[in-house]
Amino acid sequence: MGEGVKAMLARPIQLADEVAKQCAAARSFRAECAELKARADKLAALLRQAARAPDLYDRPAARIMAGATTALSRASALAARCARGHPRLRSLFTLSPAAGFPRAVAALDTALEDVAWLLRISSPGAAGDGDDDSLLGLPNIAQNEPILFFIWDHVARLHTGSPAARADSAANLASLARDSQHFAKLIIEEDGVPPLLKLLKDGTDEGQEAAARALGLLGCDAESVDKLVQAGVCSSFAAALKDPPMRVQAAVAEAIAGLADRSSTCQDLFAQNNTVRYLVGHLASGTIQEHSRYSVGSNSSKNTTASPQQPMKSLHSVVLAKTHSMRHTGGDHDTAIHTDEPPRMSNGGEQDAKRNPHMQSVVHSAMAAKTNTNGSFVPPFRPQLGTSGSSGRGAREVEDPEIKAHLKAMAAKALWKLAHNHLGVCKSITESRALLCFAVLLEKGDGDMGTEVQFFSAMAIMEIARVAEHSLVLRQSAFKPSSPAAKAVVDQLLRVVRKGEYDVLLLPCITALGCLARTFTASETRVIAPLVQLLDEREPPVTKEAVVALTKFACSENHLHVNHCKAIVDDGGARHLVQLVYLGDEIQIEALILLCYIALYVPESEELAQAGVLAVLLWASKQAHMVQDTRVEALLPDAKSRLELFQSRASR
Incomplete structure (x- = not known):
């Protein structure tokens, strides 16, 4: 609603006054003109009322004014002929009153109804109290498209x-x-x-x-x-x-x-x-540290004022004690997670710490790493005050647990979508504690929304990993091997892949591991074997994702490609890839590319000879649909020649 529509009222008001004046001066068809004049007077009154209205709804007003102007223009033309007419010339008068006047009157009635409807919907309080679905009448201009009404x-x-x-x-x-x-x-x-x-x-x-x-x-x-x-x-x-x-x-x-x-x-x-920042705050609340508000780490953390950590007599202190104990006893923080029970951020902290001490230690390590940046502490996020004056934390505590879980799931979904192919958003997410939140939520979820929030967390991790695959800066900052949050994420991705159940979590976790292939060190030997196991008679989408992920470990861009190729062969990947090249249908080419990389970098392997890899490469070089792929064309000749050289030498 705006002032611009009132400028449209000038023309129809002038026309309405003109029609009334012409009808009053009519010399023929005076009865019909009197009826026309009554309609014009009513319409002029409504138009002036509309001009005095504080606001008018622009969109229908424009159409209504256009229709009223058209109706008044036709009525004016009709009234003008009656005013100029003479009784002696009535026989020459070509107007048919039976047809002309009824149409003009009907058009003015339509304009009257439409203007009255416009005034009703533009009046404060006209819509009622909302307790029923009563509507304010169907305007004539919306007859052809009722949804507009x-x-x-x-x-x-x-x-x-x-x-x-x-x-x-x-x-x-x-x-x-x-x-x-x-x-x-x-x-x-x-x-x-x-x-x-x-x-x-x-x-x-x-x-x-x-x-x-x-x-x-x-x-x-x-x-x-x-x-x-x-x-x-x-x-x-x-x-x-x-x-x-x-x-x-x-x-x-x-x-x-x-x-x-x-x-x-x-x-x-x-x-x-x-x-x-706000989405990560909702994701972190109640997930990684119950008794302190979430704070987002920023690039300006060097300039922040040091603030001492508040002591907590809950899960945080339990985790702290557990971490010190593990350090003194030489506990290994990099061991794999063998339990599906996630940390529960509740008052029963001791029981939760006993269920999953590894994740609890990772949580504490990540929190300490994020809190202490270059010798200074990140200031805590101050709770916002709502319009009622109550703090956000207080309002959160009285909310329904199902609503809390739903908010967490939607926050994870929003972060997933925002992170898609956007380096800036991914850096903002990883500079906060969101990766640790995703790891905790991926383990078991959150309440009744467990499966949903797990899926969204897995998809968010996958999108961040996809961006990190092509960004060295993001890989070095977010997924460095010493990062507790990165370790927690990898642990959970491996847990899902080892489990191997074909559900909504498996494919994004496989993809994420493949995208993170260049972040793993030579000492990280846990990743290859679970992926190789997925090559053995699994669902085609699972097998394809596993092959693509392993290819990122074995390709030339990965500086540890030789180590990874040896690990793939040692875990029995060669024989599975041979079967996939022969019988894999839609994943034949992907399996052949991975096999070519392995043949290039570990051609001396006895396992390749036993699996008959050379025969597979010779057969593939004769398949037109395979050699037409540019990647196969670039890799297959060199892989075949390398394998022929080393295996021929071994046979002598």
Whole structure:
């Protein structure tokens, strides 16, 4: 609603006065002209009332004024002929009153109804209290596209309705957007975004939640997301993430995930508005340190003021004591995790520490590493105060556990989508404690949302690993071998891969391990064997991901490719790859590429001779569909010649 539409009222008001004046001066068809004049007077009165209205809904007002102008122009032409007419010339009068006047009167009646409807929806309180679904009548201009009427009505209620009515209209707009992309685009075109943003800022809890869901659904494609970004949705979502209630924050996090998934243009803006920080804060709360607020490490940590750590008589002190004990007894922090029981951040800290002492020690080590940066402490994150004046932590403690779990799952999902192919977001995530959070959540999840948050955590780790694969800086900062958080992540990825169950977690964990291939040292011998085991008669997607992951260990870009190729052969990978090249169908080429790397770097291996690798390479060189692949064309001749040389020498 705006002032621009009032400029449109001048022309129809002038026309209405002109029609009334012409009808009063009519010399023929005076009865019909009197009826026409009555309609024109009523329409002029309504138009002047509209001009005095504080706000008018622009989108329908423009159409209504155009229709009223057309109707008044036709009525004016008809009245002008009657005013100029003469009784003696009536026989030459070509106008047919039976057809002309009824049509003009009907057109003015339509304009009257439409203007009256516009005034009703633009009046504060006209939308009612929202307890029912009563609508304010169907305007005639929406007869050809009735959905416009529903959109206009609900957008108007967002402006002028009571808090309950606004929440109800936001929920209805969300439902329309969910049903059809066409409806979502219509809502954006009909100026539905600004009132939804306003409702997200100052509405009731139900209204804010409904507005967040609606805005997330309106971004149905890249073009729509761009329009939402231009309207200021990024800063509004970031502000909503700071304050309770958690159900609103969960809806906002889910909306952020949807927008980031459909368009990459919003990732930078979300990062600039500290969205990543707030999402990681929700992810970390209750996950890695129960009794202290989450604090985000930053590049400016050198300049932060030292603040002493507060003593805690809970799980943190238990973990601290356990860590000191392990250090004095020479405990190995790098041993694999053999239990599926995750750390439970609860008051029963001693029991939880006994369940999984390894993860507890990793948690403490990562917390200490993040807290102490270059001799200074990272200041704790101060809880934000909500509009009611209560702190975010206090509000969090009284929330339903299911809502807490849902918020954590949606925060993980949003971070997954924001991290996709974006180095800046990945650096922000890894500079915080999010990697440790993902490791803890991947182990068992969180409450009733366990499987969901596990999946989102695995996908987030996979996206960060994909970016790290092509970024040396990110690999060195986030996945250095001495990092406790990186160790925890790798432990959990290996746990899922060793388990080998074909579920939603397996594929992203395999992919993540492959992308991190260049971060492992020569002493890290745990990774290859679980991946090789997945080559033996597994589901095709699992086998393909395992082959691709192992190829990243064996390729020339990996400086430890010789070590990794030997490990693949020692774990029995050659015979599995031979079978896959012969019978692997869609993964034949991927298996052949890995086999070529192995033949290049460990051609003297007796296991290759026993598996018949040379025969496989000779057979593959005669397969047209294989040699047409550029990667095979570059690798196969050298691999075949190297294998022929060493195996022929061994046979003499």
